[in-house]
Amino acid sequence: MNISGNTIFIPGSTSGIGLALALELRAKGNTVIVGGRRTDLLEQIAAEHPDIDTVAIDTTSAASIEAAAKEVLAKHPDLNVLVTMAGIxxxxDWHKPESFLASAEAVLTTNVLGPVRLIAAFIEHLQAQPDATIVTVSSGLAFAPLKVTPSYNASKAAIHMLSESIRLQLADTTVKIVELEPPAVRTALLPGQETSEYGVPLDEFVAEVVALLESQPDAKEIQVERVKFLRYGEARGDYDQVVATLNASDPHGK
Incomplete structure (x- = not known):
């Protein structure tokens, strides 16, 4: 992925990693469209950053994705990068179904069906571009599980394998697949995570991501240093120790 000169749509970027990444990519000379459910945040972003376009989108809704895709492509026919950022x-607690079923359904709908539907809405357009990229967002927890977030772990493992698979299928097209694999980052993804000492500061994480995108334009996976402990436990042969360390040290894993 070239670091500049793109038109980039980032659904799920009204806060956290998504918004920080949108601002950094805008600063690198890209046209950026921010998408999200909360219209108040979209209005705030538009007011503070008038050179960033915004579009309302709920990635849990197939109809909303379809409508947003039509709006984005009508305004930005040169769109060539899709970042499937939205996630929860x-x-x-998987001891009783009433403690996990509704949560699991929501997580899988947002984190797996959302990206699948987004890719479906844009894939034909992207294949018609001379150079295009889909950035999927998995997690270090795709490779080592945090015991209190089973559905999230599974959803991100699914995104990893989806990325691997469609990269093979789309090898005969102009569309590249880049998988972003965050570690714990200081955002509001979970209560208390914004100030957790175990999370990477948001600005530090996004700066490292953009630097990697810039220095490794042909990278298939974007891995900041802090995620490699989780990502390569199995390859190193210390997977059991990685899982034990993760669940002993993370405040949500106790």
Missing amino acids: MRIE
């Missing part, structure tokens, strides 16, 4: 994380 829930703490679950």
